[in-house]
Amino acid sequence: MEAAPGKLSVGVFFGGVSPEHEVSVISSMQAMAAMDAARYDVVPVYIGKDGRWFTGEILRDLDAYQDLDAMRRRAVPVRVDAGTFGSLLLIENRGGGIFSGKPREFKIDVALLGLHGGSGEDGGLQGLCETFNVPYTGSSILGSALGMDKVVSKMICRDQGIPVVDFVAFRESEWAHHEEEWLDHCESELGYPVVVKPARLGSSIGIAKADDRDELDRAIEDALRYDDKVIVEHAVTRLKEINCAVLGDPNEAHTSVLEQPVPTEGAELLTFQEKYMRGGGTKGARGGSKKPADNPVGMASLDRIIPAPLDEPTAERIRSLAVQVFQLFECGGVARIDFMIDEATGEVFFNEINTIPGSFSFYLWDPAGVPFDRLIDRMIALALKRHRDRNSRVRTYDINLLSERSLRGIKGAKGE
Numbered sequence: 001m002e003a004a005p006g007k008l009s010v011g012v013f014f015g016g017v018s019p020e021h022e023v024s025v026i027s028s029m030q031a032m033a034a035m036d037a038a039r040y041d042v043v044p045v046y047i048g049k050d051g052r053w054f055t056g057e058i059l060r061d062l063d064a065y066q067d068l069d070a071m072r073r074r075a076v077p078v079r080v081d082a083g084t085f086g087s088l089l090l091i092e093n094r095g096g097g098i099f100s101g102k103p104r105e106f107k108i109d110v111a112l113l114g115l116h117g118g119s120g121e122d123g124g125l126q127g128l129c130e131t132f133n134v135p136y137t138g139s140s141i142l143g144s145a146l147g148m149d150k151v152v153s154k155m156i157c158r159d160q161g162i163p164v165v166d167f168v169a170f171r172e173s174e175w176a177h178h179e180e181e182w183l184d185h186c187e188s189e190l191g192y193p194v195v196v197k198p199a200r201l202g203s204s205i206g207i208a209k210a211d212d213r214d215e216l217d218r219a220i221e222d223a224l225r226y227d228d229k230v231i232v233e234h235a236v237t238r239l240k241e242i243n244c245a246v247l248g249d250p251n252e253a254h255t256s257v258l259e260q261p262v263p264t265e266g267a268e269l270l271t272f273q274e275k276y277m278r279g280g281g282t283k284g285a286r287g288g289s290k291k292p293a294d295n296p297v298g299m300a301s302l303d304r305i306i307p308a309p310l311d312e313p314t315a316e317r318i319r320s321l322a323v324q325v326f327q328l329f330e331c332g333g334v335a336r337i338d339f340m341i342d343e344a345t346g347e348v349f350f351n352e353i354n355t356i357p358g359s360f361s362f363y364l365w366d367p368a369g370v371p372f373d374r375l376i377d378r379m380i381a382l383a384l385k386r387h388r389d390r391n392s393r394v395r396t397y398d399i400n401l402l403s404e405r406s407l408r409g410i411k412g413a414k415g416e
Contacts, residue, residue: 010040010380011088011108013125015047018118019205019226022065027359028114029062034362034372040380043106045090046075047115053078055090055106076104080132083107086387088134110380111136113356117201121356122148135387137379139355143331147355150231151199153329157350160328162321165234165340165349166190169199172228175220182220183213186232193235196220198227209235238343241351242308243336244322245361247375249382250330255319256364260308306367314341317348325353332386333379336361 014028015021025046032042044059048068054075058064064071076092083089088111092103111129113136115121123145129136139147146153151169158164168186175182186194196219198206206226210216216232223230245256308315322337336357340349360379362372370378 007039007041008380009043009087009107009109010035010112011043011045011090011106011110012112012114013045013047013120014114015049016115016118016120017047017049017051018116018120019201020116020118021049023358024114024116024120025062025065027116027356028112029060030359030362030372031112031114031376032060035376036373039377043090043108045078045108047120048072053080053090053093078106080128082132083134086133086135086391088129088132108134110134110383112376112380112383113138114360116356116358117148122200130390133387133391135380135383137383138333139329139331139335140386143329143335144355146329147331147335147353148200149229150197150352151229153353154231154350156328157325160324162325162328163347163349165236167231167233169229169231172224172230175224175230179217179220183216186216187213190232190234192216193237195233195235196223197231197233198223199229199231201226236340236342236349240341240343242310242318242339242341243361243364244318244339245334245336245357245364246322246326246331247334247365247370247378248326249332249386250327253323253326255322256361256370257306257367258308258310258315258318259364260305262303262305304363306364314346314348321348321350325350329353329355331355333382334360334365334375336364 012028012032014024016024018024028044032044035042042060043055044057046054046059048054052072054072055078056074056076058071058074064074077094078090079093081089081091084107086109088108090106090108092105094103111134113120113125113129115125119125121144123141126136126138126141126144130141138144146156151167154164154167166189168182168189170182193209193211194216196208196210196216206223208215208219208222210219220230220232241261243259243261246253247256248254310318318339321339325337326335331353334357336354338351338354340351341347342349360372360375362375365375366372
């Protein structure tokens with residue numbers, strides 16, 4: 001199926017083999033609802049938890065996801081192939097004999113990536129897009145991979161003078177049979193309290209605070225259920241979390257308004273449940289923008305103060321650090337950079353970067369005068385620009401080293 005004349009066919013990719021599967025569905029539903037139908041033909045592309053790909057209008061019905069098996073039976077299974085220059089082709093992947101007819105084809109001009117975690121956010125799907133030479137939104141392979149790994153991203157930031165809290169990191173293979181040594185090491189280097197996280201997971205899944213050795217042991221074991229690498233960080237006890245979204249590319253980037261996420265009274269950490277299962281939509285947000293009509297709330301369900309109540313020097317420092325991190329990792333499109341403030345000292349620390357943030361951080365751009373539909377327009381425009389720039393470079397040599405003449409030269413060189 002071709003896009004209507006004058007329209008771009010935008011494939012919205014979501015789901016994926018990731019613990020953040022459902023969060024991705026919500027973010028992408030929000031994006032599809034906000035996209036301008038006069039400019040784009042939307043092709044939903046759902047990646048199941050088993051890695052199979054589907055398309056079809058049923059995928060735009062959020063209620064259908066309550067019964068995944070029934071939804072998949074009504075969706076169109078597809079496989080991917082190269083389309084004409086700069087496009088991707090989804091081909092219907094139904095079994096059948098000679099009477100089953102020609103499989104349907106769905107052409108995609110731009111891939112809007114809405115996956116969270118796993119190979120959808122860590123550079124894997126970005127690599128597939130580059131292999132097929134199709135434009136895609138968000139950060140490149142490099143920025144996506146760096147942003148997904150909390151350990152590597154903190155190491156790079158620390159090397160570049162961007163402040164991070166003290167941390168210890170190790171792999172499951174190092175932890176196994178040496179648990180007591182690692183617990184001793186964490187205690188001597190960090191003390192208590194600490195925060196334990198899987199190194200390459202988002203949405204605060206697997207995160208826990210530990211105030212003593214037994215809690216630390218349990219938290220590490222739980223984190224290793226999700227990832228084979230764990231990071232243990234010094235916990236800021238008088239903590240204020242501040243988030244800033246950045247939109248642009250490595251050459252030019254702009255910041256959103258700042259937000260302060262507000263956990264439920266008595267909660268020490270923003271967990272997955274705090275972010276996505278509290279309910280209440282944005283009506284509980286103080287100063288926040290409204291969610292798009294008829295849209296699932298996603299990250300908008302979290303209570304937040306927008307704009308964050310900060311003095312201007314602190315706010316400007318966070319905005320400056322956010323752009324620095326964004327450009328350091330060579331990010332693109334929209335990303336959200338999360339910071340921590342130690343209210344006892346006023347120190348600001350980089351926490352992590354989300355290269356495909358929940359709900360695409362639309363709620364931070366609307367107060368800055370960029371509504372969700374325009375945010376998507378800008379993300380797509382940046383994807384097309386990067387694609388043009390990439391294809392303007394010399395990518396191959398018009399020389400066949402395997403031709404008979406060239407092979408004679410190579411063989412002769414080997415005998416020298």
